Amino acid sequence: GFQHFVFAQRSIPDEGLSVPSQPSHLTGFSIGARAPPRRRHRHYPSPRAQADRQTGGSADTGTSCAMAPGPRNANADGTVYGFISGWWYPIIASFLIYWGIRGFVSGLPLARRLWRIPQSRISSSAENPDAVAVGLLGASNIAKFAVVWPSGKDIAVRVAAVGSRDLQKAKQYAESNGIEKAYGSYQEVLDDPEIEAVYIGLPTEYHHIWTMRSIEAGKHVLVEKPITLNHREATEISNLLESKITNARTPEEAAHYKSLVVLEGYHWRFHPVARHVKRVFQDRKFMGKIRHIRMDFSLVDLKAWSSTLFSSSQGEAGGAGSLKQKIKLLDRWCYAIDTIRFALPFGSKIEVTSAKFSSYRAEANMTATYFEEEGKGKRLGDSKMQKILIKFVVDKAKLEMPSWNLKVSGSLNEIYVTNIGHPYIYHSVHLGSTADAKKRRSVQMYGEGETTFEHQLSAFAAAIRGGQPNGIKGRLVDNKRAASGDDEIWPTLSSSVENMALIDEVLIKGGEKSLSAKHWHNDAPSR
Numbered sequence: 001g002f003q004h005f006v007f008a009q010r011s012i013p014d015e016g017l018s019v020p021s022q023p024s025h026l027t028g029f030s031i032g033a034r035a036p037p038r039r040r041h042r043h044y045p046s047p048r049a050q051a052d053r054q055t056g057g058s059a060d061t062g063t064s065c066a067m068a069p070g071p072r073n074a075n076a077d078g079t080v081y082g083f084i085s086g087w088w089y090p091i092i093a094s095f096l097i098y099w100g101i102r103g104f105v106s107g108l109p110l111a112r113r114l115w116r117i118p119q120s121r122i123s124s125s126a127e128n129p130d131a132v133a134v135g136l137l138g139a140s141n142i143a144k145f146a147v148v149w150p151s152g153k154d155i156a157v158r159v160a161a162v163g164s165r166d167l168q169k170a171k172q173y174a175e176s177n178g179i180e181k182a183y184g185s186y187q188e189v190l191d192d193p194e195i196e197a198v199y200i201g202l203p204t205e206y207h208h209i210w211t212m213r214s215i216e217a218g219k220h221v222l223v224e225k226p227i228t229l230n231h232r233e234a235t236e237i238s239n240l241l242e243s244k245i246t247n248a249r250t251p252e253e254a255a256h257y258k259s260l261v262v263l264e265g266y267h268w269r270f271h272p273v274a275r276h277v278k279r280v281f282q283d284r285k286f287m288g289k290i291r292h293i294r295m296d297f298s299l300v301d302l303k304a305w306s307s308t309l310f311s312s313s314q315g316e317a318g319g320a321g322s323l324k325q326k327i328k329l330l331d332r333w334c335y336a337i338d339t340i341r342f343a344l345p346f347g348s349k350i351e352v353t354s355a356k357f358s359s360y361r362a363e364a365n366m367t368a369t370y371f372e373e374e375g376k377g378k379r380l381g382d383s384k385m386q387k388i389l390i391k392f393v394v395d396k397a398k399l400e401m402p403s404w405n406l407k408v409s410g411s412l413n414e415i416y417v418t419n420i421g422h423p424y425i426y427h428s429v430h431l432g433s434t435a436d437a438k439k440r441r442s443v444q445m446y447g448e449g450e451t452t453f454e455h456q457l458s459a460f461a462a463a464i465r466g467g468q469p470n471g472i473k474g475r476l477v478d479n480k481r482a483a484s485g486d487d488e489i490w491p492t493l494s495s496s497v498e499n500m501a502l503i504d505e506v507l508i509k510g511g512e513k514s515l516s517a518k519h520w521h522n523d524a525p526s527r
Contacts, residue, residue: 004295010035013226017489028433031322034117034227035247038471044445049067053354054310070519071178071482078167079274079404082345083424090319092133095172096193096366101243102232104188105332106510108425109446110425111120112449113424113425113446113449114425116449117145117149117451118144119153120153128155128158130197130465131155131156131157131158131461132156132157132158132195132220132460132461132464132465133158133160133161133191133195133196133197134147134151134157134158134159134160134195134196134197134198134199135159135160135161135162135163135189135192135195135197135198135199135219135221136148136159136161136162136163136179136189136199136201136204136211137163137186137189137198137199137201137202138163138186138198138199138200138201138216139162139163139164139166139169139170139172139173140163140201140202142199142224143162143200144169144177145198145411145453146199146222146224146265146267146338146457147159147199147201147222147453148177148455149155149453150451150453150454150456150457150458151457152456153248153450153454154457154458154461154463156458156462156465157457157458157460157461159177160176160177160180160181160192160194160195161174161179161181161182161183161189161194162177162178162181162182162183162194163178163182163184163185163187163189163190164182164183164184164241165185165186167182167183167184168378169171170182170183185211185212186202186210188462190213190214190217190219191217196219196220196464197219197220197221197222197261197460197464198214198219198220198221198222199222199223200214200221200222200223200224201224202224203327203330203457204224204226204229204327204330204331205229205327207223207224207226207227207228207229207475208227208228208229208234208236208237209367210223211228211237211262211295212228212237212240213235215237215240215241215244215257215260216240216244217255217261218257218260219260220260220261220262220460220464221260221261222265222307222456222457222460223261223262223263223265224245224265224266225264225265225266225331225334225335225338225515226330226334226499226500226503227496227499227500228263228500229330229514229515230264230413230500230503230504230514230515230516231500231501231503231504231514232497232514233453233500233516234497234499234500234501235497237262238491238494238514239317240498241262243259244257245258246255252317252326256347259466261463261464262467262493263456263460263461263463263491264455264491264493264495265336266335266338266491267317267451267452267453267455268335268339268404268421268422268423268452268488269338269456269489269490269491270452270454270455270456270458271423271424271445271450271452271454272393272445272447273423273427273429273445274420274445274489275489276344276380276429276445277406277415277417277420277429278342279293280415280431280487281343281345281347281408281415284372285322285390285414286410286412286413286431287408287410287411287412287415288410288411288412288413288416289372289410289411290386290387290388290408290409290410291346291387291390291410291411292390292407292408292409293340293368293388293389293391293405293406293407293408293409294390294391294392294406295336295339295340295388295390295391295392295393295405295406295407296392296393296394296403296404296405297332297333297335297336297386297393297394297404297405298394298395298398298401298402298403298404298472299396299402299403299420300330303393303415323515325359325360326357326512326515327515329357329359329362329394329395330503330515331358331475332362332394332396332501333362333392333394334499335394335404335421335524336362336392337392337502337503337506339420339421339496340366340390340392340490340498341408341495341499341502343370344368344370344388344404345370345373345386346370348368348369348388349368349369349370350366350367350368350390350502351366351367351369352364352365352366352502352505352506352509353365353366353367353509354509355506355507355509355510355511357510357512359508360395360396361393361394361395361396362392362393362394362395362506363391363392363393364378364391364392364506364509365390365391366388366389366390366391367387367388367389367390368388368390369385369386369387369388370385370388371384371385371386372384372385372386390464402419402422403419404419404420404421404422405417405418405420408422413431413432413433414431414432414433415429415430415431416429416430417429417430421447422452423446424449424450424451424452424453427442427444427445428443429442429443429444429445430441430442431443459490459523
């Protein structure tokens with residue numbers, strides 16, 4: 001008594017047996033034939049196994065009980081067949097080779113630009129007697145990017161001295177960077193009569209006191225951002241410069257202080273990308289009325305990232321942590337404030353509607369209002385108030401490619417800039433319709449690979465000598481800012497004061513007090 005089997009007819013290449021779809025008692029099922037496997041266990045030999053049996057190779061029984069041990073998709077000879085086999089190999093290899101070559105070729109310009117940063121392009125025999133002699137306050141790494149390396153490509157500047165609280169450190173720094181003099185204090189740099197300008201690359205809490213002392217010494221100042229920790233300190237710097245001009249004992253002294261350049265180091269403003277997008281912002285025929293501005297900034301701090309690696313929080317909730325953490329975070333999100341104010345139409349008034357802080361993250365929502373004339377032929381007073389919605393998010397605990405992205409949307413078109421802060425590394429300017437992506441175009445402006453710091457130092461030196469580098473008016477203009485053109489590119493001292501006022505407002509809206517570093521003034525920084 002054999003069990004009846006009902007299954008779809010198919011030919012099983014095992015000893016030439018053909019199994020019909022009818023029950024065995026109706027078709028004369030042979031007693032000598034092997035019963036077919038159960039449906040749930042049925043396995044049929046691979047085409048390769050069939051060929052082996054036809055040529056006298058290894059046999060395959062065609063049933064699950066007689067299959068050789070091994071992987072489910074294994075041939076009788078032990079080889080594995082499946083999706084990735086045979087003719088797929090050259091296809092996959094071709095794709096890998098193609099993308100490898102494409103990545104290598106596209107990465108060459110980036111590698112060239114990065115390699116260029118520390119290189120000197122000026123011959124050691126080339127001398128410029130009119131070069132601006134700059135002294136460094138602090139033997140810091142940022143000073144290399146901002147002054148030391150750019151000065152090796154600009155004959156208009158030379159680094160003449162470096163000061164540190166550790167004389168041995170200053171000597172080592174001077175020797176490794178080709179600097180003539182090394183001092184064991186910052187004040188000695190200010191007392192050197194050869195030094196015309198100073199670069200302050202100290203921690204943020206020391207910017208205020210050493211900018212004040214540099215002005216007292218009659219030096220031009222390039223100070224890292226933010227210029228101070230709060231609006232009050234920034235106002236003190238502005239008032240000091242004004243008092244020096246007003247209370248000068250001689251006309252020559254008044255002229256000297258009037259010509260002093262005090263520049264906050266928002267280096268990104270001096271790159272051609274910034275000038276280009278500024279002109280686009282001001283082109284009302286292209287942009288229409290500005291509606292939205294969004295700024296996203298991410299430059300990972302590995303310590304911050306590692307502390308949040310196994311936590312979903314962004315540090316201490318409901319606040320920005322310790323005072324040191326607040327200052328380090330401010331060093332990031334002050335860029336957002338400056339970039340937003342740069343993108344706004346001239347004369348805009350900003351109101352902070354909400355702000356939120358944690359140890360490693362800052363975000364805020366704002367509205368800006370400005371008056372825009374209705375059209376040609378209208379009287380000066382015929383204008384309408386426009387409103388712009390603004391948002392920024394700054395996160396230094398996010399592990400991703402550094403980003404400094406600005407998006408400005410108008411009623412007609414929008415502009416989206418990737419990495420506006422360090423465009424010499426990579427960037428892209430996307431221009432086009434807010435509704436139709438097909439009408440957008442992209443622009444890139446790398447030039448010869450000049451960094452934003454090179455453009456900034458060149459502008460700083462030309463300002464001291466009274467020139468106009470790349471169309472930027474170098475003279476410090478505090479009370480006469482033009483409504484258009486390259487005047488707004490230059491971060492004037494009055495603009496720095498306004499930045500700090502907005503920073504204070506954001507802090508207060510986020511439940512924080514304005515920052516202060518008075519208790520640090522008698523201490524020496526570690527640089």
